[in-house]
Amino acid sequence: MTSPADVTPAERAADPAAPSRQATWGALRPLVLRLHFYAGILIAPFLLVAASTGALYAASFQIEQVVYAHELNAPVGPTRVPLSDQVDAARAALPRGTVSSVRTADEPGRTTRVLMDVPGLGESTKLAVFVDPYTAEVRGTQESYGSSGALPVRAWISGLHRTLHLGEPGRIYSELAASWLWIVALGGLLLWLTRRRSSRRPRRLLAPERGTTGLRRTLSWHGSIGLWAVLGLLFLSATGLTWSKYAGENVGELRAALGWSTPAISASGDEHAAHTGGPEHTAATADIGADQVARAAAAKGLSGPLEIVWPGEPGAGYIVKEVDTLWPQRLDQVAVDPASGQVTEELRFAHFPLAAKLTRWGIDAHMGLLFGLANQIFLAVLATGLISLIGLGYLMWWRRRPTRGFGPPYHRGSWRGVHWAVLAVLALAAGVVGVFLPLLGVSLAAFLVLDGLLGLRSRALR
Secondary structure: OOOHHHOOHHHHHHOOOHHHHHHHHHHHHHHHHHHHHHHHHHOHHHHHHHHHHHHHHHOHHHHHHHHOHHHHEOOOOOOOOOHHHHHHHHHHHOOOOEEEEEEOOOOOOEOEEEEEEOOOOOOOEEEEEEEOOOOOOEEEEEEEEOOOOEOHHHHHHHHHHHHOOOOHHHHHHHHHHHHHHHHHHHHHHHHHHOOHHHHHOOHHHHOOOOOOOHHHHHHHHHHHHHHHHHHHHHHHHHHHHHHOOHHHHHHHHHHHHOOOOOOOOHHHOOOOOOOOOOOOOOOOOOOOOHHHHHHHHHHOOOOOOEEEEOOOOOOOOEEEEEOEOOOOOEOOEEEEOOOOOOEEEEEOHHHOOHHHHHHHHHHHHHHOOOOOHHHHHHHHHHHHHHHHHHHHHHHHHHHOOHHHOOOOOOOOOHHHHOOHHHHHHHHHHHHHHHHHOHHHHHHHHHHHHHHHHHHHHHHHHO
8 A cells, every 4th residue: 555655755745645645545446446346246246247248248159150050041142132022022021910110131142031020029020031032932031130130049049148047137137247347457457557566557457467476476467457458348338238127218319319320211200110011011002122222221332231221100111221230331311202212311420429439339349240250259258258257356355364373364444544625525436326326335335344243243243
């Protein structure tokens, strides 16, 4: 721990407030240590599950390509059949379904995906009919989940990562992990950067110390890995909270209040609503068909892969969306009148508010979509790093256990020496964060109560 005596005369002359800052940090450091310790012991299991399932999800895209190779791929033929014929083939194969949208083949040798509403499917789930674009042969059907079009294997892995397949109660685990991850990461970074020995030799911050053994070697590896991973961990925490149950609602309300919501074409209606129409949705309404709609969108600069969303009600228009999530992204949209084929509305991704763009980029990067395979490898490495940090943290705890003569790890009560104004600011910040991130607030209060009770018990024993 650094004390005011460690501040050199030159530093004191250059900055008279330096001793005060050093004293403040010296009093707060044990509290940060205990918070980092408690979070590491009690929250680490949640982080371990999130990191392990996250690494599995990063590999799920390749797993999906192998498991569903027959449905996703088709032999390249000399010409493509009209898109409307492919849709008719899907209808003939699944007469009880209603077409909701069509995803065109994005490259040669890939099938067209016709998404259909079928009774009995879960929320945000469609039945995908895979059609050979060269012969209109149906190559299979699979359930498709969400806007990313996850097929059953990837959807199962995604559900494992988000809720452990426990439904809404399972979301608490992932929200607790995401809420605490940034606290653990920033606390560890602060403790690592303020170590006196490491601050004098920067290399000890960036790489493990050589020639060390035991607890010191473990701490060196733990701190170095954490320093390299901290930005990625903060990113995972921030983006993960957007899917959470309680904090996610607060994030949505804040974005709406600040005008940061993602814009949408008015003719599209609710994207999660069931689409009941199709080219024949009313006998009295003329419909130009999917091929003409695709040509109208192409005339406005939209290029594949595309998703053509069928009109949700009589008189509504088709919505054509670019769904290329790779960087640079193509995410423009147009509305097309089904009777005239005229584009009635346009929405360009370039015109999105910056906050909406950042939200989209963050979510796509968290899912491993933004940079394709490179993104997925980065997420797998980051998850492996977090797993390593957790393992090293538990190893340090075991090596420092009281039965080995180390004694109490962290002194309690030193925070009372901090100026009341600093404590007031910290308490206010903790209160605001606790309200915005409810699970963090509740668990943090529990930790502080536990720490206080342990302190009372320790004094009683003495």
